[in-house]
Amino acid sequence: MRFGRRSWEISEAEVTPEAVFLERRRLLGFAAGGLAAGLVGLPRGARAAAVEGLLPAKANPAFGQGDTQTAEKAATSYNNFYEFGLSKNIVAASKKLPTTPWTITIDGLVEKPLTLDIDDLLKKVSLEERIYRHRCVEAWSMVVPWTGFPVAELVKLAAPKAEAKYLLMESFMNPKVAPYQSAPQYPWPYVEGLTLAEARNDLAFLAVGLYGKPMPTQNGAPIRLAVPWKYGFKSAKSIVRFSFVAKRPQTFWEALGPDEYGFWANVNPKVAHPRWSQANERRIGTEEMIPTRLFNGYEAEVAGLYQGLEKERLYM
Numbered sequence: 001m002r003f004g005r006r007s008w009e010i011s012e013a014e015v016t017p018e019a020v021f022l023e024r025r026r027l028l029g030f031a032a033g034g035l036a037a038g039l040v041g042l043p044r045g046a047r048a049a050a051v052e053g054l055l056p057a058k059a060n061p062a063f064g065q066g067d068t069q070t071a072e073k074a075a076t077s078y079n080n081f082y083e084f085g086l087s088k089n090i091v092a093a094s095k096k097l098p099t100t101p102w103t104i105t106i107d108g109l110v111e112k113p114l115t116l117d118i119d120d121l122l123k124k125v126s127l128e129e130r131i132y133r134h135r136c137v138e139a140w141s142m143v144v145p146w147t148g149f150p151v152a153e154l155v156k157l158a159a160p161k162a163e164a165k166y167l168l169m170e171s172f173m174n175p176k177v178a179p180y181q182s183a184p185q186y187p188w189p190y191v192e193g194l195t196l197a198e199a200r201n202d203l204a205f206l207a208v209g210l211y212g213k214p215m216p217t218q219n220g221a222p223i224r225l226a227v228p229w230k231y232g233f234k235s236a237k238s239i240v241r242f243s244f245v246a247k248r249p250q251t252f253w254e255a256l257g258p259d260e261y262g263f264w265a266n267v268n269p270k271v272a273h274p275r276w277s278q279a280n281e282r283r284i285g286t287e288e289m290i291p292t293r294l295f296n297g298y299e300a301e302v303a304g305l306y307q308g309l310e311k312e313r314l315y316m
C-alpha cells in the first residue's frame with residue numbers, strides 16, 4: 001500500500017476546472033492525443049518531446065518492400081508490456097509512465113560514458129523510417145514502420161573498449177506507475193542483450209517513432225529496440241540504460257525460464273518452443289496464418305553473425 005501522492009497525479013493547487021475536466025477525460029480514456037495525455041499526468045515542467053519536430057523521417061526504401069503493413073490500430077492496441085499487466089490490453093495502464101524528460105545512461109566498458117536526455121541523444125543521430133516484420137515467440141506477428149536509427153550509431157558514440165563483448169539494454173524501473181514491478185516474482189528491471197557484432201549489424205535498430213508519430217507508450221516510448229530477426233521479447237521497450245560489458249548478461253526471460261527463453265532467440269520455424277510449434281504465425285489485424293521463416297526472413301542480412309556458433313542454442 002502506498003499513501004503518498006504519485007508523481008503523475010495532479011496536486012491540489014493545480015486543480016482548476018480545466019485540469020479537473022482534462023483529468024476526467026484522461027481517466028475515461030478519451031483524449032489519447034496531444035493535450036490531455038501529453039500535459040496532464042506529467043510532472044510540472046515537463047515539455048513536449050523533441051522527436052515530434054523530427055517526424056516524419058525519410059523512409060529507407062531498403063527495408064520493408066513487399067510486406068503488407070499491419071493496421072496501426074492493431075499494432076498499437078495489442079501489446080506485450082508486462083510491467084503494466086499480463087494481458088495484451090495495457091494501453092491505458094502504460095500511459096501512466098512519464099516519458100518526458102527521459103534520461104539515458106551509456107556506460108560500462110566505453111571510452112565515452114554519457115548520461116543525457118533523449119532529446120540530446122536525438123541531436124547526435126539521424127532518423128529514418130524502416131518497415132520491419134516483428135515475430136513474437138507466442139506465434140503472432142506484425143509488419144510496422146518504425147522511425148529510429150541503427151544501434152551501430154549508438155555504439156559508435158560510446159566507443160566501446162576492446163574488452164566489451166556485449167551490449168546490455170535495461171528498461172525503466174518505476175513501480176509507482178508500473179504495478180507489476182511491485183510483484184516480487186519477476187526479476188525487474190527488464191533486461192536484454194546483444195553481442196556487439198549483433199548490435200553493429202545494420203538491421204539492429206533503436207526506434208523512437210511508429211507510423212510516423214512519436215512512439216506510443218504502449219509500444220515502448222520513448223525509445224525501444226527492434227531486432228526483427230529475433231523473437232519479439234529481445235526488443236526491450238522504454239530503455240534507460242545501454243551498458244557495454246564483457247560477459248553475456250542474464251536477461252529477464254532467461255532468469256525466469258532458461259529452458260524456454262534463451263539468449264539468442266533467433267526465429268526458426270523448425271525449432272519448436274518446448275510448449276508449442278514455431279512453424280506458423282498469426283498476423284495481428286488480419287488474423288491471417290502464414291509460415292514462419294528462418295531468421296524471420298532476414299537470413300541474408302544476419303546468418304553470417306552465427307558462423308562458428310552452431311553448437312549454441314541459437315534458435316531458442
Ligand SMILES: Nc1nc2c(c(=O)[nH]1)N[C@H]1C(S)=C(S)[C@@H](COP(=O)(O)O)O[C@H]1N2
Nearest residue numbers: 079080081082136171190232233235236237
Ligand atoms: N520492457 C519490456 N520490453 C518488452 C516487453 C516487456 O514486457 N517489457 N515485451 C516484449 C515482447 S514479448 C514483445 S512481443 C514486444 C512487443 O512489442 P509491441 O507491443 O510493440 O508489439 O516487446 C518486447 N519488449
Ligand SMILES: [Mo]
Nearest residue numbers: 136137232233
Ligand atoms: Mo513476445
